[in-house]
Amino acid sequence: xxxxxxxxxxxxxxxxxxxxxxxxxxxxxxxxxxxxxxxxxxxxxxxxxxxxxxxxxxxxxxxxxxxxxxxxxxxxxxxxxxxxxxxxxxxxxxxxxxxxxxxxxxxxxxxxxxxxxxxxxxxxxxxxxxxxxxxxxxxxxxxxxxxxxxxxxxxxxxxxxxxxxxxxxxxxxxxxxxxxxxxxxxxxxxxxxxxxxxxxxxxxxxxxxxxxxxxxxxxxxxxxxxxxxxxxxxxxxxxxxxxxxxxxxxxxxxxxxxxxxxxxxxxxxxxxxxxxxxxxxxxxxxxxxxxxxxxxxxxxxxxxxxxxxxxxxxxxxxxxxxxxxxxxxxxxxxxxxxxxxxxxxxxxxxxxxxxxxxxxxxxxxxxxxxxxxxxxxxxxxxxxxxxxxxxxxxxxxxxxx
Ligand code: AMP
Numbered sequence: 001x002x003x004x005x006x007x008x009x010x011x012x013x014x015x016x017x018x019x020x021x022x023x024x025x026x027x028x029x030x031x032x033x034x035x036x037x038x039x040x041x042x043x044x045x046x047x048x049x050x051x052x053x054x055x056x057x058x059x060x061x062x063x064x065x066x067x068x069x070x071x072x073x074x075x076x077x078x079x080x081x082x083x084x085x086x087x088x089x090x091x092x093x094x095x096x097x098x099x100x101x102x103x104x105x106x107x108x109x110x111x112x113x114x115x116x117x118x119x120x121x122x123x124x125x126x127x128x129x130x131x132x133x134x135x136x137x138x139x140x141x142x143x144x145x146x147x148x149x150x151x152x153x154x155x156x157x158x159x160x161x162x163x164x165x166x167x168x169x170x171x172x173x174x175x176x177x178x179x180x181x182x183x184x185x186x187x188x189x190x191x192x193x194x195x196x197x198x199x200x201x202x203x204x205x206x207x208x209x210x211x212x213x214x215x216x217x218x219x220x221x222x223x224x225x226x227x228x229x230x231x232x233x234x235x236x237x238x239x240x241x242x243x244x245x246x247x248x249x250x251x252x253x254x255x256x257x258x259x260x261x262x263x264x265x266x267x268x269x270x271x272x273x274x275x276x277x278x279x280x281x282x283x284x285x286x287x288x289x290x291x292x293x294x295x296x297x298x299x300x301x302x303x304x305x306x307x308x309x310x311x312x313x314x315x316x317x318x319x320x321x322x323x324x325x326x327x328x329x330x331x332x333x334x335x336x337x338x339x340x341x342x343x344x345x346x347x348x349x350x351x352x353x354x355x356x357x358x359x360x361x362x363x364x365x366x367x368x369x370x371x372x373x374x375x376x377x378x379x380x381x382x383x384x385x386x387x388x389x390x391x392x393x394x395x396x397x398x399x400x401x
Contacts, residue, residue: 004088006030006080007391010068011093012132014124015039017067021080022391024088030080035067043067047074064131065138072139082140089144090136091394093386094129095181096122097149104152104393106401107133107145115147121175121232144401146394153187154180154218154228161227161320178236180218180228182210185330188389189382190220193328196367196380205321207314210384211340212331213241213283217310219317227320229313235271238313239306241283244274246309276302285333285340307343314344318351326378327353335383336363341370345379352376 005025011018016036023030033047043061048054055074061067072082080086092107096118105111112130119126129147137145162178164171171177186208193208194201201223208218215238218228229237229245238245247270255261261269269278277283279302282291288306291299318324328334329341338360345355352375359370364381371379 004086006084006086007089007091007395008082008087009091009093009387009390010132010136011387012064012128014128017064017071017132019071020387020391021075022388024391024395027388031075031078033071033074035061035071037061038064038067045070045074049078052078065135068135068139087140087143089146089394089398090140091146091148091390092129092133092136093150093184093390094147095125095150096179097147097151098175098179099155101147101149102152102155104146104148104397106397107137107147111147144398146397148184148390148393150181150183151179153183154225156224157227176232178228178231180216180225181230181234182214182216183225184386184389185210185384186218186220186225186228188386189328189330189384190223192367192382193326193380194223196369196382197326197378204325205323207317207321207324207327209310209327209329209334210331211238211329211333214243215240215331215333217313217317219320221321227317239309240275242272242275242277244270244278276306279305285337289337289339307340310344324377326380328380328382330382330384335381341379341381353379355379
């Protein structure tokens with residue numbers, strides 16, 4: 001029998017599932033795809049086989065189960081079906097692992113129960129992740145299903161940074177504390193940054209700036225996360241595409257008491273109608289940059305507010321780490337928006353931070369240094385790869401067990 005070296009990675013959202021089939025021998029993507037608009041009258045499946053033409057089909061997916069079955073059929077058509085003996089595990093992105101899940105975990109009934117217990121702190125994400133696991137389990141009951149948690153990398157954040165300064169009895173009763181998210185990306189990028197520097201992760205202190213539609217910063221000391229900008233939920237911290245990031249909690253009371261908004265309306269406002277979108281009407285940084293370049297005042301303000309918050313976190317994490325060896329930009333904005341990287345690091349020479357304009361303007365999918373050789377802190381662009389990290393963690397776990 002051939003050795004099982006493939007991992008299927010599933011990222012199940014409320015109405016979509018992203019998937020990748022990865023061969024762990026060389027990290028090659030054997031297939032990647034997306035099932036979307038699950039539960040709507042018309043859904044869509046986009047499937048890209050390795051080296052082949054992308055296939056797209058429109059059909060209704062009444063539930064996640066039908067979506068994943070359609071994915072399984074596409075994989076089977078490429079000769080890499082779920083029944084393949086080469087499949088070693090299915091790795092699942094699970095957003096909230098609370099304090100208990102500090103590492104990837106093989107899913108058992110008991111583990112599922114615990115993930116379910118965390119639904120109140122991740123109502124938008126964990127239910128979909130649970131469905132993804134249940135459906136995958138039904139498709140291949142004999143195969144290890146591995147949960148890789150977005151919060152796990154942040155479970156090392158010390159208690160004084162993870163606690164909100166609120167009554168501890170109330171906080172404990174409702175499990176209110178800072179958990180952090182995007183952990184898989186922060187972990188992957190901090191390690192890849194050390195690699196880029198030719199050093200062991202244990203020797204390197206890195207500030208990771210994950211700037212996608214959601215955005216978060218983390219301070220990683222010697223490979224261990226010591227602080228991160230997202231909190232109980234992914235709302236805290238940086239200015240994001242549609243999320244406000246940090247606001248005075250008093251804003252919420254004010255909007256409720258004086259503005260007459262309900263809690264659900266405020267939730268919607270801060271999560272879906274704020275950030276860049278709230279400030280200028282566009283949540284996509286490309287649009288913000290284009291409009292700002294044409295002199296649009298709202299877009300310019302949105303850009304400056306975004307960058308100002310980013311600079312505050314760079315300064316804060318500099319102080320948290322004491323010594324910074326590298327700052328890594330990643331995700332959609334971090335990897336592509338040179339003006340954001342330039343503005344976020346401008347005039348910080350006294351902290352040893354500088355960016356070389358020419359290196360910063362290079363467009364590439366590779367990890368690369370953009371700071372000049374003389375700078376004490378290496379500034380880098382390091383593309384994230386959450387799927388590969390999930391696959392590696394899942395594979396390492398099933399190999400050990
Ligand atoms: P992600 O969540 O990592 O997929 O990032 C998505 C976001 O990246 C988009 O909403 C855009 O704001 C941003 N983005 C992608 N490409 C570019 C680009 N070329 N320039 C600026 N921003 C970009």
